[in-house]
Amino acid sequence: MILGPEGPHVTVEGFDGPLDLLLELVEEKKLDVLTVRLGDLADAYLVRVRAMAALPADEVSAFLALASRLVLLKARSLLPSLVPLSELDEGETEDELRARLLEYSIVRERAGALGDRLRSGERGFHREGGTPDLPPRGGEVQALAAAWSKVLALASRAREEGVVAPSERYSVEERTAEIEAIVTERDEVTFTELLSTEPTLGWAVVTFIALLDLYRRGVIDLEQSALFADILIRAKKRP
Amino acid sequence: MRSGLANAVESVLFVAEKPVSRAELGRVVGATPKQVDTALAELAASYQGTGLRLAHDGDDWQLVTAPEHAQHVAAYLGADRLRVSPASLETLAIVAYRQPVTRAEVEAIRGVNCDQTIYTLMQRRLIEERGRREAPGRPILYGTTWEFLECFGLSSLDELPRALTPEGAVPGTGERDAVTDGSA
Numbered sequence: 119m120i121l122g123p124e125g126p127h128v129t130v131e132g133f134d135g136p137l138d139l140l141l142e143l144v145e146e147k148k149l150d151v152l153t154v155r156l157g158d159l160a161d162a163y164l165v166r167v168r169a170m171a172a173l174p175a176d177e178v179s180a181f182l183a184l185a186s187r188l189v190l191l192k193a194r195s196l197l198p199s200l201v202p203l204s205e206l207d208e209g210e211t212e213d214e215l216r217a218r219l220l221e222y223s224i225v226r227e228r229a230g231a232l233g234d235r236l237r238s239g240e241r242g243f244h245r246e247g248g249t250p251d252l253p254p255r256g257g258e259v260q261a262l263a264a265a266w267s268k269v270l271a272l273a274s275r276a277r278e279e280g281v282v283a284p285s286e287r288y289s290v291e292e293r294t295a296e297i298e299a300i301v302t303e304r305d306e307v308t309f310t311e312l313l314s315t316e317p318t319l320g321w322a323v324v325t326f327i328a329l330l331d332l333y334r335r336g337v338i339d340l341e342q343s344a345l346f347a348d349i350l351i352r353a354k355k356r357p
Numbered sequence: 358m359r360s361g362l363a364n365a366v367e368s369v370l371f372v373a374e375k376p377v378s379r380a381e382l383g384r385v386v387g388a389t390p391k392q393v394d395t396a397l398a399e400l401a402a403s404y405q406g407t408g409l410r411l412a413h414d415g416d417d418w419q420l421v422t423a424p425e426h427a428q429h430v431a432a433y434l435g436a437d438r439l440r441v442s443p444a445s446l447e448t449l450a451i452v453a454y455r456q457p458v459t460r461a462e463v464e465a466i467r468g469v470n471c472d473q474t475i476y477t478l479m480q481r482r483l484i485e486e487r488g489r490r491e492a493p494g495r496p497i498l499y500g501t502t503w504e505f506l507e508c509f510g511l512s513s514l515d516e517l518p519r520a521l522t523p524e525g526a527v528p529g530t531g532e533r534d535a536v537t538d539g540s541a
Binding site: 134135136137138180184218221222225226228229230232233235236237239240241242243244245246 | 371373374410412419420421422423424425427428430431434436438439440441443444446447449450451453454466467468469503506507508509510511512
């Protein structure tokens with residue numbers, strides 16, 4: 119972090135603080151935190167604090183507190199005979215302040231290292247995308263085979279009927295009206311019943327589309343108790 | 358050759374979308390915690406020099422990509438690089454090394470109010486609340502998150518001191534290191 123000559127650098131999230139400023143001064147003067155007489159930095163520190171006049175008072179107060187501490191340390195070094203006023207007034211000693219400054223310098227070094235690591239971009243990523251989509255439980259091993267044989271049976275029948283009545287046509291509208299009538303009369307009916315025993319492919323498709331349309335219009339409710347179970351068609355209760 | 362147990366643990370961690378605790382790993386692969394530890398150590402060693410790493414935060418384990426290949430994964434995911442201000446990094450450094458830690462403790466070290474930096478770090482999910490200290494006022498304790506480990510390419514908090522030794526770090530502080538070394 120580089121401080122301009124005009125004074126401490128102020129970030130949006132908060133200023134870097136009095137300890138930061140003190141540490142900057144130690145580094146600028148190429149001094150060692152362990153041995154520098156902190157009182158000697160009082161003048162340089164005050165110069166920087168004066169440059170902060172534009173900052174809000176509550177932000178400057180922390181700087182002023184440290185400035186007064188430094189001035190006291192300086193006075194003490196100039197006048198070694200000065201007797202402490204009382205335990206309470208004495209506050210933080212030079213050693214305590216030095217310890218804080220040392221601890222802070224370590225933090226700043228670590229923060230710098232963290233920043234470097236962030237800038238290097240060498241980060242890890244975990245797998246995104248969540249748990250794989252599993253089919254609903256309850257499927258049976260034989261279900262697929264059974265469904266396939268049904269399709270085969272349907273296909274072969276359709277072929278036969280195709281030969282018998284190639285021009286047969288079904289209307290979705292007619293079938294929809296038929297199913298609506300059945301459901302109104304009987305209240306419920308299964309999909310298998312609607313297909314009847316010998317459906318052609320065209321018949322099955324038209325029946326299925328008719329059901330979808332009825333469901334979309336809210337005429338019927340569809341219910342399937344288990345995977346691959348027969349679909350139950352009910353007249354929707356109108357409130 | 359890796360053990361069957363290590364392979365079993367690997368396959369579970371592969372499908373896991375979030376960190377899996379050691380206890381849960383043990384339950385699903387049918388092994389004791391000690392056996393799971395051995396398998397995890399084996400797995401971690403086997404990822405050396407590959408594109409994957411085994412990361413852990415406490416007892417929770419997860420497979421992550423190796424930091425060396427971050428740029429490729431980021432390019433694939435279209436991920437932006439995280440930016441953190443120097444002030445927030447200081448707060449983060451204190452939380453990382455001292456966790457669990459209270460806001461007052463962070464402020465005592467930095468010598469400034471840290472409300473804002475803590476808020477920012479929480480927002481970016483780099484730190485999180487870790488309960489409260491049983492002391493007057495029951496202050497909130499903060500610690501780092503999985504996101505923190507990932508964003509800084511750490512396999513665990515144990516890597517923190519190693520990864521961030523003063524030597525390996527900030528260019529431009531060489532002078533100060535020399536002074537510190539000379540006086541030590």
